Amino acid sequence: QVQLVESGGGVVQPGRSLRLSCAASGFTFSSYGMHWVRQAPGKGLEWVAVIWYDGSKKYYGDSVKGRFTMSRDISNNTLYLQMNSLRAEDTAVYYCARESSGTYSFDYWGQGTLVTVSS
Protein backbone atom coordinates (compact mmCIF):
# COMPACT_ATOMS: atom_id res chain seq x y z
CA GLN A 1 0.00 0.00 0.00
CA VAL A 2 1.08 3.57 -0.59
CA GLN A 3 2.93 5.09 2.36
CA LEU A 4 4.47 8.51 2.83
CA VAL A 5 6.43 9.14 6.03
CA GLU A 6 7.81 12.57 6.83
CA SER A 7 10.69 13.23 9.20
CA GLY A 8 13.15 15.96 10.11
CA GLY A 9 10.88 18.38 11.91
CA GLY A 10 11.82 20.06 15.18
CA VAL A 11 12.53 23.35 16.86
CA VAL A 12 14.86 25.73 15.04
CA GLN A 13 15.87 29.33 15.59
CA PRO A 14 14.87 32.08 13.17
CA GLY A 15 17.32 32.44 10.31
CA ARG A 16 18.55 28.86 10.57
CA SER A 17 18.01 25.92 8.22
CA LEU A 18 16.24 22.58 8.39
CA ARG A 19 15.79 19.71 5.94
CA LEU A 20 12.65 17.63 5.85
CA SER A 21 12.46 14.16 4.33
CA CYS A 22 9.54 12.12 3.03
CA ALA A 23 10.09 8.38 2.56
CA ALA A 24 7.82 6.90 -0.10
CA SER A 25 6.85 3.27 -0.56
CA GLY A 26 4.19 1.12 -2.18
CA PHE A 27 4.30 2.81 -5.58
CA THR A 28 6.68 3.72 -8.39
CA PHE A 29 8.11 6.90 -6.91
CA SER A 30 9.73 8.03 -10.16
CA SER A 31 6.36 8.15 -11.93
CA TYR A 32 4.61 10.74 -9.76
CA GLY A 33 4.81 14.43 -9.08
CA MET A 34 5.19 15.17 -5.39
CA HIS A 35 4.21 18.14 -3.25
CA TRP A 36 4.77 19.72 0.13
CA VAL A 37 1.76 21.29 1.86
CA ARG A 38 1.81 22.94 5.28
CA GLN A 39 -0.64 23.96 7.97
CA ALA A 40 0.26 26.63 10.48
CA PRO A 41 -1.32 26.35 13.95
CA GLY A 42 -4.98 27.28 13.76
CA LYS A 43 -4.76 27.98 10.04
CA GLY A 44 -5.73 26.25 6.82
CA LEU A 45 -3.75 24.24 4.31
CA GLU A 46 -1.14 26.09 2.28
CA TRP A 47 0.55 24.67 -0.80
CA VAL A 48 4.34 24.98 -0.53
CA ALA A 49 6.01 23.38 -3.55
CA VAL A 50 5.90 20.73 -6.28
CA ILE A 51 8.53 18.67 -8.06
CA TRP A 52 7.72 16.89 -11.30
CA TYR A 53 7.94 13.12 -11.54
CA ASP A 54 11.36 13.32 -13.21
CA GLY A 55 12.64 16.25 -11.16
CA SER A 56 12.85 18.42 -14.25
CA LYS A 57 10.63 21.19 -12.94
CA LYS A 58 9.93 22.68 -9.55
CA TYR A 59 7.52 25.40 -8.51
CA TYR A 60 7.22 27.18 -5.19
CA GLY A 61 4.61 29.17 -3.35
CA ASP A 62 5.25 32.89 -3.07
CA SER A 63 5.85 32.75 0.70
CA VAL A 64 8.77 30.30 0.39
CA LYS A 65 10.23 31.05 -3.04
CA GLY A 66 13.95 31.75 -2.83
CA ARG A 67 14.25 30.21 0.64
CA PHE A 68 13.01 26.63 0.21
CA THR A 69 14.33 24.03 -2.24
CA MET A 70 12.62 20.78 -3.11
CA SER A 71 14.47 17.72 -4.41
CA ARG A 72 14.01 13.99 -4.80
CA ASP A 73 16.29 10.94 -4.71
CA ILE A 74 14.92 8.20 -6.94
CA SER A 75 17.51 5.68 -5.70
CA ASN A 76 16.05 5.66 -2.19
CA ASN A 77 12.49 6.86 -2.93
CA THR A 78 12.83 9.97 -0.80
CA LEU A 79 11.56 13.51 -1.18
CA TYR A 80 13.30 16.45 0.48
CA LEU A 81 12.53 20.01 1.44
CA GLN A 82 15.52 22.18 2.28
CA MET A 83 14.31 25.16 4.29
CA ASN A 84 16.67 28.10 4.70
CA SER A 85 16.30 31.51 6.37
CA LEU A 86 13.44 30.20 8.47
CA ARG A 87 10.94 32.63 9.92
CA ALA A 88 8.42 32.37 12.74
CA GLU A 89 5.65 32.26 10.14
CA ASP A 90 7.12 29.04 8.73
CA THR A 91 5.99 27.27 11.91
CA ALA A 92 3.61 24.56 10.72
CA VAL A 93 2.96 20.89 10.21
CA TYR A 94 4.51 19.95 6.87
CA TYR A 95 2.87 17.22 4.79
CA CYS A 96 4.20 15.52 1.71
CA ALA A 97 1.58 14.44 -0.81
CA ARG A 98 1.47 12.48 -4.03
CA GLU A 99 -0.17 14.00 -7.07
CA SER A 100 -2.60 11.66 -8.77
CA SER A 101 -1.47 11.24 -12.36
CA GLY A 102 -3.15 13.66 -14.72
CA THR A 103 -5.64 15.06 -12.21
CA TYR A 104 -3.70 17.70 -10.22
CA SER A 105 -5.30 16.29 -7.06
CA PHE A 106 -3.38 14.86 -4.11
CA ASP A 107 -4.43 11.26 -3.60
CA TYR A 108 -2.07 10.24 -0.77
CA TRP A 109 -0.68 12.25 2.11
CA GLY A 110 1.76 11.60 4.91
CA GLN A 111 0.99 12.16 8.59
CA GLY A 112 3.08 15.31 8.68
CA THR A 113 6.07 16.60 10.65
CA LEU A 114 5.99 19.67 12.89
CA VAL A 115 8.43 22.51 12.36
CA THR A 116 8.63 25.18 15.05
CA VAL A 117 10.66 28.30 14.39
CA SER A 118 11.36 30.04 17.66
CA SER A 119 14.21 31.63 19.55
Next chain:
Amino acid sequence: SYVLTQPPSVSVAPGKTARITCGGDNIGGKSVHWYQHKPGQAPVLVIYYDSDRPSGIPERFSGSNSGNTATLTISRVEAGDEADYYCHVWDSSSVHHVFGTGTKVTVL
Protein backbone atom coordinates in the same frame (compact mmCIF):
# COMPACT_ATOMS: atom_id res chain seq x y z
CA SER B 1 -3.06 35.30 -7.08
CA TYR B 2 -6.14 33.13 -7.28
CA VAL B 3 -8.33 33.11 -4.17
CA LEU B 4 -10.79 30.45 -3.00
CA THR B 5 -13.32 31.45 -0.34
CA GLN B 6 -15.21 29.02 1.89
CA PRO B 7 -17.58 29.64 4.80
CA PRO B 8 -15.72 29.18 8.10
CA SER B 9 -18.27 26.77 9.50
CA VAL B 10 -21.29 24.66 8.67
CA SER B 11 -23.47 22.91 11.24
CA VAL B 12 -25.73 19.99 10.36
CA ALA B 13 -27.85 17.46 12.22
CA PRO B 14 -27.17 13.75 11.77
CA GLY B 15 -28.99 12.33 8.78
CA LYS B 16 -29.36 15.72 7.10
CA THR B 17 -27.44 17.23 4.19
CA ALA B 18 -24.41 19.51 4.46
CA ARG B 19 -23.41 21.79 1.60
CA ILE B 20 -20.00 23.45 1.59
CA THR B 21 -19.32 26.13 -0.98
CA CYS B 22 -16.04 27.23 -2.53
CA GLY B 23 -16.08 30.55 -4.35
CA GLY B 24 -13.56 31.69 -6.93
CA ASP B 25 -13.44 33.79 -10.06
CA ASN B 26 -14.82 31.58 -12.86
CA ILE B 27 -14.04 28.49 -10.80
CA GLY B 28 -16.37 26.61 -13.13
CA GLY B 29 -13.56 26.72 -15.68
CA LYS B 30 -11.20 24.85 -13.37
CA SER B 31 -11.14 21.37 -11.89
CA VAL B 32 -11.93 21.38 -8.17
CA HIS B 33 -10.82 18.81 -5.64
CA TRP B 34 -12.02 18.41 -2.05
CA TYR B 35 -10.27 17.07 1.06
CA GLN B 36 -11.48 15.99 4.48
CA HIS B 37 -9.04 16.76 7.29
CA LYS B 38 -9.47 15.53 10.84
CA PRO B 39 -7.21 16.74 13.70
CA GLY B 40 -3.96 14.83 13.94
CA GLN B 41 -4.59 12.91 10.73
CA ALA B 42 -3.51 13.16 7.13
CA PRO B 43 -5.96 14.91 4.78
CA VAL B 44 -8.10 12.58 2.67
CA LEU B 45 -9.16 13.23 -0.91
CA VAL B 46 -12.96 12.87 -1.08
CA ILE B 47 -13.77 14.42 -4.48
CA TYR B 48 -11.58 15.09 -7.54
CA TYR B 49 -12.36 16.57 -10.94
CA ASP B 50 -15.38 18.43 -9.50
CA SER B 51 -17.51 15.35 -8.88
CA ASP B 52 -15.53 12.09 -9.06
CA ARG B 53 -15.10 9.98 -5.94
CA PRO B 54 -11.89 8.04 -5.20
CA SER B 55 -12.36 4.40 -4.39
CA GLY B 56 -13.44 3.89 -0.80
CA ILE B 57 -15.24 7.23 -0.48
CA PRO B 58 -18.95 6.78 0.28
CA GLU B 59 -21.53 7.81 -2.30
CA ARG B 60 -22.85 10.25 0.30
CA PHE B 61 -20.08 12.60 -0.85
CA SER B 62 -20.76 14.42 -4.10
CA GLY B 63 -19.55 17.56 -5.82
CA SER B 64 -20.57 20.12 -8.42
CA ASN B 65 -18.95 23.13 -10.03
CA SER B 66 -20.37 25.94 -12.12
CA GLY B 67 -19.90 29.65 -12.59
CA ASN B 68 -18.15 31.14 -9.59
CA THR B 69 -19.03 28.42 -7.06
CA ALA B 70 -18.10 24.82 -6.45
CA THR B 71 -20.05 22.80 -3.90
CA LEU B 72 -19.30 19.72 -1.83
CA THR B 73 -22.45 17.95 -0.65
CA ILE B 74 -22.50 15.42 2.15
CA SER B 75 -25.79 13.53 2.31
CA ARG B 76 -27.10 11.60 5.32
CA VAL B 77 -24.43 13.16 7.51
CA GLU B 78 -22.84 10.97 10.17
CA ALA B 79 -20.90 11.88 13.30
CA GLY B 80 -17.72 10.63 11.61
CA ASP B 81 -18.05 13.33 8.93
CA GLU B 82 -17.13 16.01 11.45
CA ALA B 83 -13.91 17.53 10.10
CA ASP B 84 -12.41 20.45 8.24
CA TYR B 85 -13.01 20.44 4.49
CA TYR B 86 -10.86 22.19 1.89
CA CYS B 87 -11.36 22.84 -1.78
CA HIS B 88 -8.31 22.91 -4.07
CA VAL B 89 -7.55 23.96 -7.64
CA TRP B 90 -4.53 24.21 -9.86
CA ASP B 91 -4.19 27.73 -11.21
CA SER B 92 -2.70 27.46 -14.70
CA SER B 93 -1.88 31.16 -14.92
CA SER B 94 0.47 31.07 -11.91
CA VAL B 95 1.31 27.35 -12.10
CA HIS B 96 0.46 27.28 -8.41
CA HIS B 97 -1.90 25.12 -6.41
CA VAL B 98 -4.42 26.93 -4.26
CA PHE B 99 -6.42 25.73 -1.28
CA GLY B 100 -9.63 27.25 -0.05
CA THR B 101 -9.85 28.86 3.36
CA GLY B 102 -11.42 25.75 4.85
CA THR B 103 -14.80 24.92 6.40
CA LYS B 104 -15.32 23.28 9.75
CA VAL B 105 -18.27 20.90 9.62
CA THR B 106 -19.92 20.31 12.98
CA VAL B 107 -22.42 17.49 13.44
CA LEU B 108 -24.99 18.57 16.00
